Amino acid sequence: MRIHNLLYFTEHHRFYIFRDFSLSSIDSKMLVQIYQPMVGAFAIAMYQQLYHYINDGRTGYSKLEPLRKLLLGSGLEMNEQSRKYLMDQMSKLEAVGLLQTSRLAIADSTEVVYEFELARPLSPAEFFSTVHLAMLLRDKVGKYAVIELRESLASSEPDELAHAQLEKENISVPFYDLFKLNVQSFDSELEQALMEVAPARASAKLQSAEAIITFGELILRFPRNSGNRSSVERLRLQPDQLEELNYVAYKYHLSVADICRLLDEDGVFNELGKLQIDELQQRAAQMYRQDKKRDEQKERLLAHTQIFAGESAQAEPSEEEYEVDEQYFLQVPQQLATYCDIQQYNMLMRNEPYTHFIKRFFPGAVPNWLDQQLGQIDLNYKLPEPVINILIHYVIGSNDNNRITKTFIDAVASNMLMKRIDTFEKAVVYVREQARLELAKELKKDSVPQTNSARAGGARGSRSGASRKPIIPIVSDSQAVQKVSEDELEELRRLARKLDGKS
Structure with missing residues (x-):
């Protein structure tokens, strides 16, 4: 029992018992010869006491009783040491699989009720095939005592058949070869009546x-x-x-x-x-x-034809729900912000099949191409259901239209497959790492100076045919053009003839 404060487990708190079996002679022998050496005589006596809170020949629930009755029935006093000792003995029964304890909070009240659910002792074959229980019994009584106990609980086959080579043929008659059921007259009233008189635990399981x-x-x-x-x-x-x-x-x-x-x-x-x-x-x-x-x-x-009336009721999955630690919580997308909080959203993403989870992002039907793409990822890539839900969150929950394409979804799924993303926690870490990379890329893009942009533009221009060297003027265009007179022209001709050797 995991109770850290003894004030939550006092003689004033109430409890009840639940069991759906009755002990046989072999079960009683297993309790005395097998379980008692492991957990002690007091724990087995307490198990017997809890068992008889429900009348013989019946299964189901006992009445609500105060823990004071259990303490007095066990010969313990009303103090803290007795409650601690009782918790230790119950913990031993829980560890070997004979008891399961739950704490229930009653609505609109501060009262806490304890449920003690008893379990049937394992059969000899089941017990000795459970390695940790067999090893514990060996540590308590020794190896040879374990062998002797197992031989005493089972009868061996005759010597004639022990080493004979036999061919076994099943000649049993199936049920439907001997009995005929009238399927056409199915009694719905009988089924409803059986559901109503069934224990609340079984009916609740069927309804959920x-x-x-x-x-x-x-x-x-x-x-x-x-x-x-x-x-x-x-x-x-x-x-x-x-x-x-x-x-x-x-x-x-x-x-x-x-x-x-x-x-x-x-x-x-x-x-x-x-x-x-x-x-x-x-x-x-x-x-x-x-x-x-x-x-x-x-x-x-x-x-x-104006007859259609839509219904959007969805049932919760019947599989066991897995909790999500707060360190692996992902933010609720904008589309579902008014639908659920962050804890409910992560629980849905962790436990729902993708065929149910994807519907929450669309007010109507899911697009066929998206449904087929996710089906391919599930059946061909073999990605687990929680990982596919994380992929849906990363692609559709980001509210980025550029991501909702077949190419991008296939690229993300392939990347997850290559990186061995096979658990919900690994997928969360992968999504956060991708978000950090995208943020770093945006920051780097925004921090590029204008000079670099100009150089990049010059480089792009050179590839299109323009010269990368600057244009340097050789003769200044600002000099005025002067007109030559006739006398100066004649003087120039004279110098030219002189240079040619003519007088």
Whole structure:
């Protein structure tokens, strides 16, 4: 628990428990034999105490209780040392993954409530495959004790099968080969009722997401006679690929039917049945552009008939949000100055897909050439989403019309790619460095003296054919021309004959 002031954690503060599981016999054995040597008996006893705040056979939330009840139930006194000891024990449970603590502030009140969310103990296979937990247990009980504990928690296979070369064939019957569902009579009232009685935590998660495609929805709408049916069924055991599939659906505004149509195409799965995310994104981007073009045509048609009514509602992304440090904040562009503050703008730029972020700079539709250019940068250049959003900020947010060209956008993206700009922080540093270079260039241009400009003009003139040497007059043009008289002319002729040897 990261609480620096003990006055924020007193016996008067209230708390509640949340858990969505029940302990089995193997879970109890893991707590006593595996987790207790690592965190101590008092921490495990506190875990058991928190677990029983919710009645057996139920999951969900407990009642709001004061921390005084937890202190008294643990045999601790009402003082600062007891609260500090309780925090230390809870920190141990948090470190090994059995507890997660959150602090909630109630609106229109100064009261703070603590949430203790319990987690199920790991199974023996999961625990011993987690390296840091296995190493901690080894440090506590020793190497040979760890080996013995693992053998005691699992039964080995028979000796006849241990070293035999077996060919394994899956002959299990799939669900839809045995059961038939009436898809036509889908009960919407039942779905709504289940949503209403679900825990608030689950319903809030569903409402905060734009596109959450569960495996049940996917397999319900996927064709049974498709060649990719077996690969789609394996997604049930691959939650990571299912999350990537959901992100692609959210990014390109695809429905469950669209995703099923894409998964039914050839080349989406490889020979081993693994989903090819890059290929799926390529085809999803093509479908997204085609749907966008059809929507634009539909909007123009409806606008002419005065039926069209635009809606600009956007849902927040379902992915985990990443915080942005103040040292990496970028200024809000002039176009969005009245839309959000600097913290909201940087959070949007850090967490939103570029297909959503680019729309905020345009009152209507995004130009097709710009959408295609950004799609090429995403799919071909493989720049991360936050870096593309920084590029949008640098090109469009600067309010410089000379930058909004295909050549400039491609040049900036290529420069980012060559400089290995692959994180939000690196992109911010890159943009700031470019701004400093541009400012230095402008200052240098303004500080050039006029003499240099004149010399530069003379140099340009010499290239066009003019002489670079100054024109120096040999005879002054200001001297007056004097007229020679007849007597002087005769005297000159006489001197000339004398010089020629004639008398």
